[in-house]
Amino acid sequence: MSDLTRMSAVELAGAIKNKQVSAVEVAQAHLDRISAVDERVHAFLHVDAEGALAAAARVDKGEITGPLAGVPVAVKDVIATKGVPTTAASKILEGWRPPYSATIYERLQAAGTVPLGKTNMDEFAMGSSTEYSAYGPTNNPWDLGRIPGGSGGGSAAALAAYEAPLAIGTDTGGSIRQPGAVTGTVGAKPTYGGTSRYGLIAFSSSLDTPGPCARNVEDAALLHSVIGGHDVRDSTSIPQPMPDVVAAARLGATGDLTGVKLGLVKEFAGDGSEPGVIAAFRESLEALVKLGAEVVEVSCPNFQYALPAYYLIAPSECSSNLARFDGVRYGLRVGDDGNRSLEEVMSLTRDAGFGAEVKRRIILGTYALSSGYYDAYYGQAQKVRTLITRDFEKAFEQVDVLVSPTTPFVAFPFGSRTSDPYQMYLADLFTIPTNLYGGPAISVPCGLSEGLPVGFQIMAPTMADDRMYRVGAALESAVGTFTPPAL
Amino acid sequence: MTTTALPTYEDAIARFEPVIGLETHVELGTQTKMFCGCRTEFGAEPNTQVCPVCLALPGALPVANRAGIEATIRIGLALNCDIATWCRMARKNYFYPDMPKNFQTSQYDEPLCAEGYVDVEYEGKPYRIGIERVHLEEDTGKSLHVGGATGRIQGATESLVDYNRAGIPLVEIVTKPVPGLGALAPEIAKAYVTELRDIIRSLGVSDVRMEQGSLRCDVNTSLNKPGEEWGTRTETKNVNSLRSVERAVRSEIIRQASLLDEGTRIIQETRHFHEDRGDTSPGRSKETATDYRYFPEPDLVPIAPDPAWVAELKAALPxxxxxxxxxxxxxxxxxxxxxxxxxxxxxxxxxxxxxxxxxxxxxxxxxxxxxxxxxxxxxxxxxxxxxxxxxxxxxxxxxxxxxxxxxxxxxxxxxxxxxxxxxxxxxxxxxGLEVVNDEGALTAAVDEAIAANPDIAAKIREGKVAAAGALVGAVMKTTRGQADAKTVRDLILARLS
Known part of the structure; x- marks a missing residue:
């Protein structure tokens, strides 16, 4: 057998099914890889070796079969995993072991995937670099001095470092796609409501979307099909069958895009992106045209307001969602010495437990929701959201998908954007409109700029996730995949 | 003037006109909680009817209970309200340890039911009380403060929280301000709550028991001089019986009249009714009120009741x-x-x-x-x-x-x-409890009683018929109450005449 950690999920599943290798051997190979490299990458906050080997053994016994049975998966630490530490990379949840599992985690287990452990992220998924993890940043396998993107930098880095063939991310403003772009991996944000949020520790309820991360488009589609679909425990989950994303990915891989109309978002095509990013994006677009696609320029004039609208809606919701972390029922409790009032203990707990970026957003959101400011901020942002949705709907009357670079810049060095929050927020400039609209989008590696990966974003209409997989797989067939230097 | 004796109620009402308003909370008797599948039995062991959702564990999400929505709509219909065709739940944000999420899932500017009324009759006369809104929300847990003298949070060494009640559906019914009741304001307030309770009980959606807290009432009161604008209102809580509704309004009218007489401004505040003393004391001031930062609940889809369903519910009202x-x-x-x-x-x-x-x-x-x-x-x-x-x-x-x-x-x-x-x-x-009417069976018992009480028998023979009662009692005793008293009496009198 070749190096098990270099194989795709599809290859691994096939080899396990055909008894060329056992699931336990596959799990052990990845655990060994984690032992070998994660000290330098720091993709994982918790490795559950025992749980992984036990899950693999069940597959080897034939208890579970399926298209991903026996394939290891890394899970972002914002997903509740019964009995396995879940912190959202925050001190306020240090040591918490949930008494229940997220729906998508249960689906991963039921499908026979082998969860390896929990991956690093920006605290409560707030950030674009993992520099806001309370447990230290994750290093980009392409250049250990650079960020792996965020918030799901741990999941993306685990893939790029061959620590896992599959990973789960969550995307609120780009937290799956932007890490995918800067690590040369695939990250897909499903339609909002297409994957269950039950058990996903909420950052911004109306935007949070769990989704698949992988090293190639077909693997991502397979993972998507395993975790997706209606869930009665999430009332915002869509009660409709999801599109066949796996078939779409396989169709796209044939390299034929005849008749497919790609909408080039005029507002995203030029300004703000690094020249190397623009160059790689343009080349990829040409490659898609060669496969038969047609490019139509579309205007989405309200996309320019997406970033400010997002930075009112997401913090507003987070200020309420994070209120439950008060030291009363679980997690950190500070100052409970018998002399302090309940309010003081809550206050001390939250002060000690939350990091600076989380506090910044809680304060921002509290302000935006305040009486007298609500209409000007939260109310106005919701109107912008409606306008952005209309931009999408109008664009999709003309084209099948919209395309843009995933993020304006390649992986940046640590510390280069932490002093100015706005510079950090710009990382999500191209990904945020999709979240406000609720549609699906995928980032597929499309080239290198100064030796670092560039991501190509494909945005599709809601519940048309299959379209982005088709175009994404076609792009992959044209430009290939990108391998980071050896660690 | 240092201390003023409180005016009498008659005196107060002769000079001021009251405006009242009532906010009533009804705990619905649904089998399960509003946003999760936990049971709602009253009096269960603390924290045995809880789950990740109602404990607000990280990641847990609410799903609305259809029965709670249906009950709210039925209450709204019974109170002659318009039912919203589309509305949303809202988050009311504030920190309190017995509220697991530190926000209450409630409704804000989009209530499920609005613009209704209740007709109340008092001493043969009808009074129409306007209903501003009927909305759906969830209850909080219950705090228990241990170690202090008062059982309140001040001075307690430990606070324990029982989350069994957290998430039980509550319906809030808010009246419009009711002016023009004059001296009858306390009685009409009571009559309104009584009528409301009876209506809700007839719907079978709640046991509406004030003493168990499944019906809770806050009473708003203000006073103004005739012809002037309405005064500043106070909100009286802890009104736990129908009688207290009346007493709370009455005492608040007297207290406010006394302050206004002195030229003192009424403070907009929450007051606490004391059942034992029959008066109110200040709670938290509403002038520095918490900003609840309401916004639509993003975890729940909007409620859009099908008009045909609402019509069905209306037709089926009792x-x-x-x-x-x-x-x-x-x-x-x-x-x-x-x-x-x-x-x-x-x-x-x-x-x-x-x-x-x-x-x-x-x-x-x-x-x-x-x-x-x-x-x-x-x-x-x-x-x-x-x-x-x-x-x-x-x-x-x-x-x-x-x-x-x-x-x-x-x-x-x-x-x-x-x-x-x-x-x-x-x-x-x-x-073996059937009445023994059989004379034969009774005769023996009667003879026995006469033999055992010769003095009484003698009196009866002398014509003191009233004395027969004692003998009847004796017979009833020996027959363990199973004899028919009239038959026994007839038998005794027949024997001794």
Whole structure:
């Protein structure tokens, strides 16, 4: 057998099914890889070796079969995993072991995937670099001095470092796609409501979307099909069958895009992106045209307001969602010495437990929701959201998908954007409109700029996730995949 | 002037006009909580009816309970409200340890029901109380403060929280301000809450028991001089009985009048009613009120009741309790006060069904309002759950009417019925409680009693017929109450005449 950690999920599943290798051997190979490299990458906050080997053994016994049975998966630490530490990379949840599992985690287990452990992220998924993890940043396998993107930098880095063939991310403003772009991996944000949020520790309820991360488009589609679909425990989950994303990915891989109309978002095509990013994006677009696609320029004039609208809606919701972390029922409790009032203990707990970026957003959101400011901020942002949705709907009357670079810049060095929050927020400039609209989008590696990966974003209409997989797989067939230097 | 004696109520009301408003919370009797599948039984062991959702564990999400929405709509319909065709839940954000999420899922500017009214009758006159809104929200947990002298948070060494109640559906019913009631404001306030309670009880959506907190009432009161603008209102909480509603309004009118007389400004604040003293004390001031930062709940989809469904619910509403009571009062031939006690005891339907099963109105009312109501009071069990059915009570009364049971024996039979020993006839047979009317069987007992009490027998022989009662008592004793008293008396008099 070749190096098990270099194989795709599809290859691994096939080899396990055909008894060329056992699931336990596959799990052990990845655990060994984690032992070998994660000290330098720091993709994982918790490795559950025992749980992984036990899950693999069940597959080897034939208890579970399926298209991903026996394939290891890394899970972002914002997903509740019964009995396995879940912190959202925050001190306020240090040591918490949930008494229940997220729906998508249960689906991963039921499908026979082998969860390896929990991956690093920006605290409560707030950030674009993992520099806001309370447990230290994750290093980009392409250049250990650079960020792996965020918030799901741990999941993306685990893939790029061959620590896992599959990973789960969550995307609120780009937290799956932007890490995918800067690590040369695939990250897909499903339609909002297409994957269950039950058990996903909420950052911004109306935007949070769990989704698949992988090293190639077909693997991502397979993972998507395993975790997706209606869930009665999430009332915002869509009660409709999801599109066949796996078939779409396989169709796209044939390299034929005849008749497919790609909408080039005029507002995203030029300004703000690094020249190397623009160059790689343009080349990829040409490659898609060669496969038969047609490019139509579309205007989405309200996309320019997406970033400010997002930075009112997401913090507003987070200020309420994070209120439950008060030291009363679980997690950190500070100052409970018998002399302090309940309010003081809550206050001390939250002060000690939350990091600076989380506090910044809680304060921002509290302000935006305040009486007298609500209409000007939260109310106005919701109107912008409606306008952005209309931009999408109008664009999709003309084209099948919209395309843009995933993020304006390649992986940046640590510390280069932490002093100015706005510079950090710009990382999500191209990904945020999709979240406000609720549609699906995928980032597929499309080239290198100064030796670092560039991501190509494909945005599709809601519940048309299959379209982005088709175009994404076609792009992959044209430009290939990108391998980071050896660690 | 340092201390002013409080004015009398009559004095206060002669110079000021009150405006009242009531906010009533009704805990719905749904099987499960509003946003999760936890049970809602009252009095369960602390923290045994909880799950990730109602404990607000990280990642848990709410899903709305259709039964809670249906009950709210039915209440809204019964209060003549318009039902929203589309509305959203909202988050009311504030920190409190008995509220797991540190926000309450409630409704803000999009209530499920709005713009209704309730007609209340007091001393034969109708009063229309406007309903501003009826909305759905969730209850909080309960805090228990241990170690302090007062049981309140001040001075306590430990605070314990029971989350069993957290997430139980609550319906909030808010009236419009009610001016123009004058001196009757306290009585009309009470009459309104009574009417509301009866209406909700008739819908079967809540047991509406003020003493258990399933019906809670906040009373808003303000005063103004005739012709002037309405005054600043206070909100009185902890009003835990119908009588307290009336007393709270009355005491607040007197207190505010006294302050206004002194030229003191009324502070907009929450006040706490003291059942024992009959007055209120200040709670938190609303002038520095928390900003609740309401916003639409993003975890729940909007509620959009199908108009056809709402029409169905409306068509199926039960007869309005006050109309029904007026009708039944006539049928049963009882006074309004008696009818009110029947309603208060929750016995209207029970008596109605007992009569339908063949008992006379007087007979049916006698058992439900007497022996059974007494037991319900003593045990705290609802009359409807006491263990006797209308059918059984009707059967009991038939046995009495047929002379097979006397009053005392009937009580014993009823005891057996309540204890689950079976239907009245079966209990009577099993316990051997049937009236003994057989003269032959009684004669021996009578002779025995006469022999044992020669003095009394002599008196009767001398014509002091009233003395016969003592001998009847003796016979009843030896027959363990099973003799028919009249037959015994006739026998004694016949023997001794």
């Amino acid at each position: 007869e309005r309790p006050s109309s029904k009571r007026a009708r039944l009062r006539e049928d049963w031939g009882i006074s309004e006060i008696d009818m009110q006690s029947v309603a208060n005891a929750g016995a209207v339907e029970l008596i109605e069904e007992t009569i339908a099963a063949g008992a006379s109105p007087a007979g049916a009312r006698k058992w439900w309002m007497g022996e059974l109501a007494r037991r319900a009071n003593e045990t705290g069990i609802d009359l409807a759950d006491i263990g006797a059915t209308p059918l059984q009570v009707a059967e009991l009364q038939k046995l009495v009417d047929a002379g097979k049971l006397n009053d005392k024996l009937a009580r014993a039979v009823l005891e057996g019925v309540v204890a689950g020993e079976g239907d009245p006839a079966a209990v009577m047979a099993a316990r």
